[in-house]
Amino acid sequence: MDQIAPASQKQRQVMDALLQIIDAEKLGVGDRLPAEVDLARRLGLGRGTVREAIKSWEAMGIVTRNKGAGTVLATDISGHALQLPLSVTLEAQSLARTLAVRRPLEIEAVRIAAREADERQRHEIRGLMLELMAVYEAGEDWRAIDHRFHAAIHAATGNPLFGQLIGQLQRAFHDIYEAPFGQAQLGHASIPLHRPLAEAIVAGEAEAAAGLMAQILDEVTAAAAAVTAREEQA
Amino acid sequence: MDQIAPASQKQRQVMDALLQIIDAEKLGVGDRLPAEVDLARRLGLGRGTVREAIKSWEAMGIVTRNKGAGTVLATDISGHALQLPLSVTLEAQSLARTLAVRRPLEIEAVRIAAREADERQRHEIRGLMLELMAVYEAGEDWRAIDHRFHAAIHAATGNPLFGQLIGQLQRAFHDIYEAPFGQAQLGHASIPLHRPLAEAIVAGEAEAAAGLMAQILDEVTAAAAAVTAREEQA
DNA sequence: TCAACAATTATGTCGGACAATGTTTGTACG
DNA sequence: CGTACAAACATTGTCCGACATAATTGTTGA
Secondary structure, three states: OOOOOOOOHHHHHHHHHHHHHHHHOOOOOOOEOOOHHHHHHHHOOOHHHHHHHHHHHHHOOOEEEEOOOEEEEOOOOOOOOOOOOOOHHHHHHHHHHHHHHHHHHHHHHHHHHHHHOOHHHHHHHHHHHHHHHHHHHOOOOOHHHHHHHHHHHHHHOOOHHHHHHHHHHHHHOHHHHHOOOHHHOOOHHHHHHHHHHHHHHHHOOHHHHHHHHHHHHHHHHHHHHHHHHHHHHO | OOOOOOOOHHHHHHHHHHHHHHHHOOOOOOOEOOOHHHHHHHHOOOHHHHHHHHHHHHHOOOEEEEOOOEEEEOOOOOOOOOOOOOOHHHHHHHHHHHHHHHHHHHHHHHHHHHHHOOHHHHHHHHHHHHHHHHHHHOOOOOHHHHHHHHHHHHHHOOOHHHHHHHHHHHHHOHHHHHOOOHHHOOOHHHHHHHHHHHHHHHHOOHHHHHHHHHHHHHHHHHHHHHHHHHHHHO
8 A cells, every 4th residue: 555654753853853954944935044053952853854854855956955054945835735733624725736737747647648548558447447337336446446547547648757757746745635534535426437537548539538537637636626615615 | 056966976876876776677566676785885885875866766655675584676667767878869858758748737837827717817928928029029038937937827727736846857957958959949830929928828728728838738749759860860 | 374573775864074165253464 | 335255053964882672583392
């Protein structure tokens, strides 16, 4: 199973503290963060641990480190999925934002897949769709297969970036996807649409496939909005 | 200036070595990478340095680390921008791939911006466009302003993820964008299209704006392809 | 055969030390 | 007074060694 470990607890602690500091001191792009030693002492952690946590942010392009100078914010983190003290509403907002970005990516991916996929890939997509349908109709948990189905589409584009970017998006927002909704199987209603989607891709009908993918995403978005509304009432 | 330090030399060395090992031993998703201590000894580097390099990959979702188990590949890195021994052709391929992914994102961004931007944002977009035009017609380097112009559009979507994702894409492929093409000012021909684009956004004409953005991206793609062809001949 | 326990392996964290480099401060000279 | 150079300082980069923690593997015993 895809564990997707969201950085260890201690490192998470560093990120949380950093976010609080950024918020409390209203740090913006270009502003300097506290030095590693300071942060380590304030949190009672080793410097190496603090370094590694910040290193993750550097890899994500959130901060830039300069030897001798310091660590500066390189991007606006407002609305970023790293905020820990998030209310469910805010989490749902992030979910909506994630979907808004995934939407064009996924649609373009199926469009390209329908045009570029080779025979083997079309065959695989069709097989996974049939499997998905079987599991869905049996009332079992279809999320794993659904994931593989969409991954196959991303692979069929011939451009690894689609899968990577969407995957990264999912990973970064993993808590949002899994935590609040849990077994809700978000987008349940969209599953039947997967059959015509797969068929359109196999047939090479790019625009039809794109349209169906848009419908699927609309379903998921609607489901997310519904959950949000319910949470807000409570 | 945006330095965009691509991880220090030593850490780059780790990544290169790791890529070579992955290639030589044909490691795929789920396979285990050499342990940190091994790698450190083989490269003559400290374990901490090796750890940090791999940490970056973890943050990017390329590998997953499990205490006690080891580090396993979590995604397909073929075609990833980390490959160092890239020929110009391969670099250009990556450029094409980057553009293929950016395309739907940018188009959706202008569509949303045209619908959602508030008055201040529309005003800012218009102002930057005028500035861009002035610089362009004066024959000066318009890339900085162009960057700000597009950043303003991303901001106007109200969804920070657009700017972040595209920015990250640009950062990750910075060498590709800047190194081979240098002062070429890729997409020179697309600049005149920025005026109607800005006007469409300001007027709230989402589809017109999306179409213009598509044209701009087509220009850039064509320019990139032309440079590629020229390089291949040489 | 299988379950419980022990040994091994590998990452996670810590602490300290020095190197490399950018920033700031201080001082001397014009 | 102000500029220019030099020293001190601050901060990240790298290294080492050690122990903690968790997963895997091997072994033993019922």
